[in-house]
Amino acid sequence: MIDIKKGTVIEIKEIRDGVEEILVDIDGIKEKAINYINLTGRIKKGDIVYLNTTAGNLKLGTGGYHFVMINCNKNSITSDKEGHIMKMRYTPFQIKCFCVEEQQSPYHNMFLNDLDLDGLPVIICELHSMVPCAAASVKINTGNNVKIAYIMTDGGCLPISFSKLVDCLKKSNLIDYTITIGHAFGGDYEAVNIYTGLIAAKYVIESDIVITAMGPGIVGTGTKYGFTGIEQGEIINAVGILKGIPIAIPRISFSDKRDRHIGVSHHTLTILKKIALLPAIVPLHRYSSEKLDLILSQFRKEEILNKHRIRIKDGWPGVTYVKNIDFLQVTTMGRSINDDPEFFLTSSAAGIVASEFLKSK
Template sequence: MIRIRQGKVTEILERRRGVTEIKVEIQGANEGEIAKAINYDFLTGPVQLDDEVSLNTTAVHKRLGSGGYHYVMANLNIKERDVDEIGHIMKLRYTPMQVKCFSVEEELNPSRAKIEDFTSMKKTPVIVGALHSMLAPAAAGVKAASRGKLRVAYIMTDGGALPLQMSRMVAELKDKGLIDATITVGHAFGGDFEAVNIYTGLIAAKQAVKADVIIVTMGPGIVGTGTKYGFTGIEQGEIINAVNILEGKPIAIPRISFVDPRDRHLGISHHTITVLTKIAITPCVIPMPTMDPIKEQFVNKQIIKSGIPFDHEVIVEDGAPALRYLIEKDIVVTTMGRTMSQDREYFLAAGAAGILATRYVVY
């Protein structure tokens, strides 16, 4: 079920690449309440002051992780709106918000021939993360280690937010040169390139983008239930398998934290252990960041107990240069509201993955 309310735009907070953040006055039962909302311009059209809008208020009402935003379902001041004729692949299929995309697999797409010519990824390094917040330090690791010379493609899956424009971080990373191109796969949309699934997304990164290093994570947000298999980050294992099938070189970012209040995420997260022992049935490289000896010993015991080294290659790598690179570029990153200084090992692991990936680039 969707909780729907009507509202009137009272303030434009920010406009950026396909997204407008607004304040709305809720009408009806909550008359006079002022709330924040997000309008995706490419879905519902541009929004102006005093426009009447229909809002999906479900997540805020349920106090879920929406950032406190309602979402514009329709701008009632826009009666008709046409789309261009290019592209026939629908994402968000069979929903009122289904959106037309020009996918790389389509016959008229200039990238189609490159997709058809694909034979192998030829061991191109693919960094596979489990959370969106891993993206920035991983990209920084690549750029720091290569002095900005390597080309980075970001593939956003549909495990979190579906519109790429929801991510402020992606926009900043592109503006500051840490990401060279974006690809959205599955029902995620809004990238420089659209692909039907992770396989053609990886192929597009290799063939159309000509990426030296590829980073794959879901968009902002994650679904977790506290159960062993009930989290969207479990896709990390399936993506590792996909990379191997296409003959790439998968590098899995381990989720490590010593400040997360939940015991199941202490040290190396149970999410990572589940992915690497149950889902990833093909091998990958796992970068372990240089840490305080006590923390390193704690994580090593977890890894040995899980049996991960029997199936995957664990390599220690210093992730600190990636974090310094982010600071140099004035890029502020957080995970679960925690900064790099507060949850250092988490970001070091992602940075180490980026640095390690550069060692596998074939020139």
């Protein structure tokens, strides 16, 4: 069931591409809400709106936002965009998207061919927060002329406009283009699945390096297979099948309060041992010897070193670069770079590995 409440818009706090952050009055209480322009049109002060308050009522990790479902002050909204592919299909919010591979696309005929990635380096993240340091590390090691495409999957939030991080990364020139796949929507390009998304990154955008990750909001249950980040293993397989270079960022932390996420997260161990059927490169930072020994022992115990290749690099340059961007505040599970440095250093090391493949071509 959906929790729905009626409110009045009292302030428009911020407008980004595709999204408006607003304040609404709900029964005399001021609450934060998100209005997706592509779904419900633009909003103005005084509008009466119906809001999905389900996640907010559960105190889930949506940043404390409710979401506008209906603007009572609009009689109708008509999309003027092209496209025949529906995302969020058969829901009240199904949205028309123009996908790169559909019949009306100028790229349709290209997708009829048996294309591969021809050694394209693809950095594969489990969490959205891994993207910034990986991208920064690529740029500072190869130069700003290198073109990075970010593919956002539908394992987390679906509208890419929800991510303030993506907005900041584009403004900082750390990522150049975005592709939203599956039911995720709102990227510079839309694609039906990870395979066509990767091909679009290679041949439509002509990217030098690709980064894949879900949007904000990973789902986890504390069980072996019950987390949406398990898609990382499936993307490793997709990149391998398409003859790209899969570079899988392991989830490393020494600050998480949960034992299953200390050192190498149980998520990473499951992904690399059980889900990834094809080999990947697994980057690590030059941690202290004590921490590195623990990480490698965890990998050995799960026989991961027999399948995947470890590359150890210094992740500090990318991390330092990100820390010096004033308007880019990066956190993972509420922890900053200073709180959980090993997590971000690992992501940065992945960027170095990817850029070295690019330099060797």
